[in-house]
Structures are given as structure tokens and as C-alpha cells.
Amino acid sequence: MLGTDPTNTDTDGDGVIDGMEVTDNTDPLDPCDFLLVSQTVEPSPEWKNQDCDMDGLNNEDEMERGTNLTNPDSDGDMILDGQEVNDYTDPLDACSSKGGTAPSNISCELFVELDLVKPGDILNGSFRIINIDRFPDNRVEIYNRWGVLVWETTGYDNENNAFDGKSMGRITIIENQKLPAGVYFYEIKYVHKGEDKMKNGYLYLMR
Template structure:
């Protein structure tokens, strides 16, 4: 094994394949392509991917056989779907944005970790298509949490590091109850996390985006977490209208050069120079991050500074984005989140 080379290992054939070993096996590129059955791969050991894992055909079952898939800090994957994914614990090293190619039974249900700061971070994530109410009672919850998805959950473990990152969870009508897709004037989707200290589900909130037709999941919800552990989808009471503020956030831009709405304008932010603005796309990828945002030269104008995801000089596509604004006012730290819409029409 040599990272300077670019070898590829193919797991294909016409019978069930057992992947096992007494020690971790290291691969540069790996391809899973077996149509013998729905679950043709039995992973009974740890495998480490240094570059790319291509999920073409066949689900990898490591949950039953106590295996694990590990992605190095520069590794990624492609083609994961309901046809092929990892039914197991998946570990990721590093601080790059990463979609965990996980699922359970026959359903691909990824979670997404946004780019972080510490390149020594290690996270392990697994998705379960089952009820966890016996260990984590759904009736023990923050008062504003109205209902919790009782059919599925994610376990997101921070093995190394201290950052509280932005994560995204996915909703799929094949697994997520219909209740969580209904529009309501009084409730909204949220991410909840089981807190071992208080023994209850706490509201981590979140912003929801509908995905395009053809995706393997239907919606995605994004939030910055305050801890790690068992996560789930929930319905929570809609936030009360924000108290009057001297900031006005114009959450739609049309950067076509006509001098109108060409940038993300936060009216009044100049009064609070100790601030930070972060913008994420619908996949939870950070595309913009600025300190001392203002109404003049430090403004978001559709161009990304997410070096690991999008070329800085390339304008971002039209669509819905998620912003986080933090600023200090009268020695109080204030955080505001919401949607930002980009319209590239001329």
C-alpha cells in the first residue's frame, strides 16, 4: 500500500463475498459491484479507504458482522444510493465536509458533517431504521418538542476533537413518518438530540430544504449542534416572532449587476463590528465565512470562499442557502439563523 500510487480493488462476482481479516485492511480506491443479492457483502473487519469508495451495486453489511469502514481525511465516496451503501458504522478522519454513506436495511440515509477547523477530528456515524424509545423515551423531551420520529435515528459520535459543528440529517418518505412532511402553521421540523445529563431529548432546531426530484431522500435539515450522541427528526413549536431589533436582514439576493439586491444586506450590522456571518448550501457545506461583516466591502455577493468545495471565483448556483449570524450587543452574544435565497436571473 502506497498513497503515492493509485491502485483500485474491485469487489465483484456472482456470489456472497465475506471481507474479513485479523487487522485493518488498507485500500486506495475500492469498488463495490455485486448483483448476486441485495446485500452481497459481509464486512467482518475494519477497512480503511485512502482515496475513493465507489458504491455501484450491493449493500455492505458490517453491522451484523462487527466490521467498520474508515475514510481517511482526504478520502471520499461516489454513487452511494439505495442500491449500495454501508449498513454499518462509518468513521471519518479530518475536517473536510463529508457525507456519511450510511443506511439500514434497504434504505440509504446519510448524515452530513460540515467542514470544521481541526484536522484531527474523528467522527463515527451509524443510521438505524428502528425504534429507540426503550432506551431514550420519546415522552422525555423539551416542552416545545411536539413529536419525535419513532422509526429511525442516527448515532453520531465525536471520537476525537471538541468542535460543535454543523450537521445535516435527511428525511425519506420510505422511512420517515408522513407526519414530518406535512405543512403546519404552528410547528416546524427540528433536529433533536438525546442528552444523557438531563435524560431527555433536547431541541437542536434547524433549517429545512426540499430536495430536487430524483434524490434518494426528500428533505434535508441543517443545524449547528451543541453536543453529540443520538439524533433524530422531530416537530417543534414554531419560534415566537423575534423581538424588535435594529437589524434588518434582507434574505434574497439577485446578483445581476443592476445595483439592486446584488449582495446579502444586513441593515444596521455596521453598529456591531464584532460579528461573524456563515453561509451553508443545502448539503450543509460552508460556502462563505466572514468576520466583521458590514454594509460596504465585507458582504456576500454570491461568490464562495469554501476552498474545498467550490472554486472561489465561481458564482454559486441559484437556490436556497442557510445563514448563521452571530454578533455582540450590550455584552450579550446573539445568534440568528435563517434562509438566504439566491436568484441568478438577469
């Protein structure tokens, strides 16, 4: 009745056995009509060579890259996955594209969400710079209220290389000394698409 091959459990070769396709309400005769979560057998070579979502990458390429086989724009930046590969950008990163636009719920810019540092606190134990990982060529400097540089680093990463309220040993400041609570001034210098950028502002250190 279905027209499937009784000698082949996966008639269309998409990696989902015919019985499961019936359960999923997908077409066991259409290699591009399937549910990813139901793929339990090795897809056929013919299926791997197809491009089900017409994004310029065949199914095998998508499986290897981790992109969505049924969505031509896996990261939602309005650039097809295949074009991103050709552009040497990341089809899984909405902030990595040439001419694309990230979805409204994703921010690609560098910013400070919370300017509070409370050493020992699980969430706010260090100064966190959102999206700093997108700009590895960076330099962060922190000054006290008198303009004395008390902490600086390059390659800030929010984890192993982050400001947690201790000094870096500048002039009259002893290295690793716990800085007093109060207001500090920060400067974040980074490179974005070959252009020098800078953000600055105040942070609050609590004890």
C-alpha cells in the first residue's frame, strides 16, 4: 500500500526505517522528508550526496559540520550554510558572516552587562565582558579613582584571565593585593574587522 521495498527497511535511504517514518508521519519514499531524531541506521551513499535543504552543502557535509540538514540557514543570519562555507565564515555562528544579519535575540557586540565585581560570588566573582571571546585581540585596563592603573591584561577571557578584585602590582600598588571596595574605571580596547575599538565605563568592586 505504501509502495515501500519489503526487502529494505529504509526504502528512501535517509537513515530512518520505514516503520518509524510512518510513526513520524513522514514519507518513507521521500529521502528529504524525515526527522533527524529518528535517524538510527546509516544513510545510503545516494542520500548523503543529496542536498535536502538546498543550501549548497550535501547531506554528508552537513552531518560532518553539525549544521541543520533541513534548514538552509542553520544559524539564522540570512546567509545560506553553503555560502558561509565558501566565505570561510561559520554557518553555526550567527555573528560570523559576510553581509548577514544576526537574529534579533542574538547580540554580536561587545558589552558589559553587569558592572559589579564581588569576589567569591558564583555569578559576579569577576568582571565579565559579554562576547569578549569574539574579540581575542583585546586589552583591558582598570584604574582606581585617582587614575592609577591597578590591573591590566591582554587576551581577556572572563575565566582564567579576568579581573577579580586583585591588583597587578603597578607603582604603589602591591601585586595580588586585594583592592579596596569602591568605584573603578575600565577601558576595553579591541580589534573588530581590522578596526581599533574601545569601550569604557565604571565598575563597582564590593567586599
